[in-house]
Amino acid sequence: MRERDGMDGEATIQQRQATARRWAIDIALMAVIGLLMGFLGPFASERAPIVGRYVYWMICMVGGGLIGVVLDERLASRMPETWRRVVVVSVLMAPLVSLHVLATEHLVMGGPFGWAGYGRLLWQVWPISLAVMVVRTLVWRRLPTRVETLTIVAPPLPEAEAAFRRRLSARRRGARLIAVEAHDHYLKVHTDAGAELITLRFADALAELERAHGWRVHRSWWVAAEAVEAVRWRRGAGEVRLAGGLEAPVSRTYAPILKDAGWF
Structure with missing residues (x-):
C-alpha cells in the first residue's frame, strides 16, 4: 500500500510540473505578443504614453490569452480536431475578452466604460483572439515532442488478462504483454517473448482485456499501460513508443484517453 501511495504521489508531482510548465509557456507567449502589440500601437493606442501603452497591451494580451487557454483546455477532450476547436474557442472567448479589454482601457487609458464601447470592441477583439489562438497552436506544434508526464501504473491483476493469455502459446502465456495489433481476421500479440x-x-x-491496465489507442491497436515509454503528438497525429522498441499509432479519436492518463 505504501509503495502504491508513493507511485501515485510521484505521478501527481510529475503531472503538476507538466501543467505548470504548460502554463508558464502560455503566459510567456502571451507576454511576447503583448510586447509586440505595445510596440506596434494599433487601434490608436500609439497616442498613449509609452509606459501606459505597454501596460495596457500586456494586461489585454496576457489576461485575454489565458481566457482562451482555459476554454481550449476545457474543450480539448470533447473536440479533438485542432483547427475547428481554435475557431470555436476564438468565438467563445471574444465576449469575455472584450469585457476584459474594456475594463483595462477604462482603468489604464481612462476610456469610457459602456455598452457602446463594448459593441465596438467585439469586432476588434475576435480577429485578434483568432490570431492569438492560431499562433499558440503553431507554437505548441513546433515544440520538440516529449513526454510531459509519466503515469505510473500498478501491474495488472493476473485474472484481468487470464482469459486472453490462455489463447497464447505456452512460451508467451506468462510473458509480459505489450500490445495487441489487429490484422484483418487475426491478431498479432506483442510480448517481451516475441x-x-x-x-x-x-x-x-x-472485451477480454477490459479489466486489464491498458488502452485502445487506435482502431487496430491496444497497448498495455505499463509498456508505454513515451507518447509523441505532432501535426494532428500521435505515436506511442512501447517496451522493446515497438511503436503504435495514436488516432485523434483515442488521444483524449492518453491525455486523461497524463501522457500529454
Missing part, C-alpha cells in the same frame, strides 16, 4: 498471431476478432480481444 510476437504471436492468433485467430480472434479485435472486438473480442478488447
Whole structure:
C-alpha cells in the first residue's frame, strides 16, 4: 500500500510540473505578443504614453490569452480536431475578452466604460483572439515532442488478462504483454517473448482485456499501460513508443484517453 501511495504521489508531482510548465509557456507567449502589440500601437493606442501603452497591451494580451487557454483546455477532450476547436474557442472567448479589454482601457487609458464601447470592441477583439489562438497552436506544434508526464501504473491483476493469455502459446502465456495489433481476421500479440498471431476478432480481444491496465489507442491497436515509454503528438497525429522498441499509432479519436492518463 505504501509503495502504491508513493507511485501515485510521484505521478501527481510529475503531472503538476507538466501543467505548470504548460502554463508558464502560455503566459510567456502571451507576454511576447503583448510586447509586440505595445510596440506596434494599433487601434490608436500609439497616442498613449509609452509606459501606459505597454501596460495596457500586456494586461489585454496576457489576461485575454489565458481566457482562451482555459476554454481550449476545457474543450480539448470533447473536440479533438485542432483547427475547428481554435475557431470555436476564438468565438467563445471574444465576449469575455472584450469585457476584459474594456475594463483595462477604462482603468489604464481612462476610456469610457459602456455598452457602446463594448459593441465596438467585439469586432476588434475576435480577429485578434483568432490570431492569438492560431499562433499558440503553431507554437505548441513546433515544440520538440516529449513526454510531459509519466503515469505510473500498478501491474495488472493476473485474472484481468487470464482469459486472453490462455489463447497464447505456452512460451508467451506468462510473458509480459505489450500490445495487441489487429490484422484483418487475426491478431498479432506483442510480448517481451516475441510476437504471436492468433485467430480472434479485435472486438473480442478488447472485451477480454477490459479489466486489464491498458488502452485502445487506435482502431487496430491496444497497448498495455505499463509498456508505454513515451507518447509523441505532432501535426494532428500521435505515436506511442512501447517496451522493446515497438511503436503504435495514436488516432485523434483515442488521444483524449492518453491525455486523461497524463501522457500529454
